[in-house]
Amino acid sequence: GDSVTQMEGPVTLSEEAFLTINCTYTATGYPSLFWYVQYPGEGLQLLLKATKADDKGSNKGFEATYRKETTSFHLEKGSVQVSDSAVYFCALSDRYAGNMLTFGGGTRLMVKP
Amino acid sequence: GAGVSQSPSNKVTEKGKDVELRCDPISGHTALYWYRQSLGQGLEFLIYFQGNSAPDKSGLPSDRFSAERTGGSVSTLTIQRTQQEDSAVYLCASSLNRQENSPLHFGNGTRLTVT
Numbered sequence: 242g243d244s245v246t247q248m249e250g251p252v253t254l255s256e257e258a259f260l261t262i263n264c265t266y267t268a269t270g271y272p273s274l275f276w277y278v279q280y281p282g283e284g285l286q287l288l289l290k291a292t293k294a295d296d297k298g299s300n301k302g303f304e305a306t307y308r309k310e311t312t313s314f315h316l317e318k319g320s321v322q323v324s325d326s327a328v329y330f331c332a333l334s335d336r337y338a339g340n341m342l343t344f345g346g347g348t349r350l351m352v353k354p
Numbered sequence: 355g356a357g358v359s360q361s362p363s364n365k366v367t368e369k370g371k372d373v374e375l376r377c378d379p380i381s382g383h384t385a386l387y388w389y390r391q392s393l394g395q396g397l398e399f400l401i402y403f404q405g406n407s408a409p410d411k412s413g414l415p416s417d418r419f420s421a422e423r424t425g426g427s428v429s430t431l432t433i434q435r436t437q438q439e440d441s442a443v444y445l446c447a448s449s450l451n452r453q454e455n456s457p458l459h460f461g462n463g464t465r466l467t468v469t
Contacts, residue, residue, distance in 0.1 A: 277460075282462075283462065284357075284358075284445070284460040284461055284462040284463060285397075285445065285447075285460040286460070287457050287458070290457075330396070330397065341387070341399055341402060342387075342397075342399070342458060343399070344389075344396045344397040345396055346395060346396035347396055347397075
């Protein structure tokens with residue numbers, strides 16, 4: 242079945258550092274890929290998505306490129322802020338599974354001033 | 355507009371008791387999903403509804419779990435004879451339809467603690 246694997250946290254960075262959170266997936270079909278973010282005390286929010294190979298999703302300075310050849314969707318940001326501290330979830334949606342999201346385990350990011 | 359609303363936000367119950375968790379989706383959203391987020395683990399899919407129908411119940415952890423949706427709107431997740439391993443945050447999400455480009459909107463969850 243479909244699965245998503247992302248790097249374990251916590252990831253601790255200083256403000257303005259470069260961020261990479263790795264995500265790889267296994268899917269039988271041609272999934273859409275997502276990054277969701279959960280800020281402290283809040284619900285999950287969609288951060289960005291990509292629906293086909295080589296698409297780049299971007300939002301709030303975060304980017305991720307759908308790499309079919311490496312089955313990856315790594316999240317990057319050039320300069321993190323304290324307000325980016327949250328838990329980040331990589332997920333996929335297989336069109337053959339009716340928009341059901343399969344999530345990775347989540348990666349907690351802590352940004353220190 | 356109003357987002358997905360879940361109640362209660364926190365629930366503490368004794369082992370063996372039944373609990374009901376409620377989800378009010380965004381108005382007009384036909385698809386509704388339940389997930390469970392356990393401490394130190396990712397999000398586990400439980401069940402989804404298209405309208406009032408739940409085509410796939412295989413994600414429910416045991417027969418103590420059940421869910422229903424009425425009027426294509428409110429959904430209730432019921433856990434009977436709760437066990438300590440049921441302690442988790444239960445998340446509800448809705449989307450306009452089941453198409454993959456229809457984003458899921460999540461509620462803030464219900465934190466269930468079984469003592």
